[in-house]
Amino acid sequence: MEKEIITIEKTKRTTEILIGLIVVALIAAGSLTFLSRGDTNDDFIVQGNVKMTDIDLNSKLAGNIGEILVKEGDEVKAGDVIIKISSEAVEAKLKQAEAAKAAAEAVAKKAENGARSQEVAQAKAAFDYAQKTYDRMKTLLEQEAISQASFDQVEAQYIAAKETYNMAVEGARSEDVAAADSQVAQADGAIAEVNSYLNDAQIKAPVDGTITSINVNQGELISTGMPLATLTTKEEAWIEVNVKETDLGKVQEGQEVQITFPAYPDKQYKGKVTVINKKPDFATKRATNENGDFDVLSYGVKIAISAIDKELYSGMTAMVDFGRNEGK
Numbered sequence: 001m002e003k004e005i006i007t008i009e010k011t012k013r014t015t016e017i018l019i020g021l022i023v024v025a026l027i028a029a030g031s032l033t034f035l036s037r038g039d040t041n042d043d044f045i046v047q048g049n050v051k052m053t054d055i056d057l058n059s060k061l062a063g064n065i066g067e068i069l070v071k072e073g074d075e076v077k078a079g080d081v082i083i084k085i086s087s088e089a090v091e092a093k094l095k096q097a098e099a100a101k102a103a104a105e106a107v108a109k110k111a112e113n114g115a116r117s118q119e120v121a122q123a124k125a126a127f128d129y130a131q132k133t134y135d136r137m138k139t140l141l142e143q144e145a146i147s148q149a150s151f152d153q154v155e156a157q158y159i160a161a162k163e164t165y166n167m168a169v170e171g172a173r174s175e176d177v178a179a180a181d182s183q184v185a186q187a188d189g190a191i192a193e194v195n196s197y198l199n200d201a202q203i204k205a206p207v208d209g210t211i212t213s214i215n216v217n218q219g220e221l222i223s224t225g226m227p228l229a230t231l232t233t234k235e236e237a238w239i240e241v242n243v244k245e246t247d248l249g250k251v252q253e254g255q256e257v258q259i260t261f262p263a264y265p266d267k268q269y270k271g272k273v274t275v276i277n278k279k280p281d282f283a284t285k286r287a288t289n290e291n292g293d294f295d296v297l298s299y300g301v302k303i304a305i306s307a308i309d310k311e312l313y314s315g316m317t318a319m320v321d322f323g324r325n326e327g328k
Contacts (some may be wrong), residue, residue, distance in 0.1 A: 003282050044250045044322040048241030048303070052314040054212065056227040060200040061085055065220045065228075072214055076205040076231070082227050083203040083216070093194050103299065123164050130161035209233040212314070237312045239271065239305060242281055242298035250322055251276060251301055258321040259303070265311050275302040 066086035070076060137154040140146045211229040216222060239259065243251055255273040277300035303320060305312075 020172045046241045046243060047322050048318050048320055050237050050312050050314060050318055051240045052237050053233040053235045055231045057082060057203050057229045057231060058090045058225050058227055059085060059222055060224055062223050065218050068218055072211055074211045076209060078205055078207050080205045081202050082205055085201040095155040098191060116327050128159040130158040134158035137225050160257060181264045203228055205231055207233050233313060239318045239320060241301050243301050245297045248299060257303060260319045262317050269308055270306040273301060274304045
């Protein structure tokens, strides 16, 4: 009887061990199957960032910040004045240029209109007197009453008076008129140049957008080319990711992708690969025993976003799912 009980216990124990081994084997087999399936079907997900078109608003003039008319976050339209640069020195130059133009116009007008009637009459009287003197002295010369030198002096005065009278009657020569007109044109150019400086003293928005940064303070001294503010345009945002060259076979232009944002974890959006940069960005992994004797480079991939209903901000994180690896 004891032997039968011992045999039953052994059989029971053996059965339990066998069942345990079978369970462990099944679990192991399931795990391997799951891992194998996971390795085959893992989504290819890459982290990227939202990109927007940012425009730095620079200054062509050196000077002091006279007035800042916006603040960060303000919406602006193309042509809106963002910042004014103090322009007292430029305005003084404008007055000088306008005065120079007025003087040039007076000279040009005189050249075009010729001498006034009073000036013509005065020149005529001087010429008549010189001619009478010339005739009288010529007679005296013929009578040998005066020397040739005395006559030559009178003759020279007569010729000068005659030329002065003729100029008064005929007006300025065409060359003189042209020279006067060129002085006016030169003055106009100087005024236009100064006005361009005044225009540059007003920093304006080139397109519609949002002021995302103001880099100066009122009264601050600035130099030419200094970025004063940043304008983010209203153009549609996009996502940019860096894909390792070893994964480029999983990405194609026109490929549909799924996008999620950590800021909006409960929503998923669609996108499309629009550009795969042909130029590498940087080495993402140095040569090791694992990846061989070459550096793994990354390439920029641009993705357009479809039907976004949330506010996006430049630089925010995005996760891009390029789809399953199966068949790729």
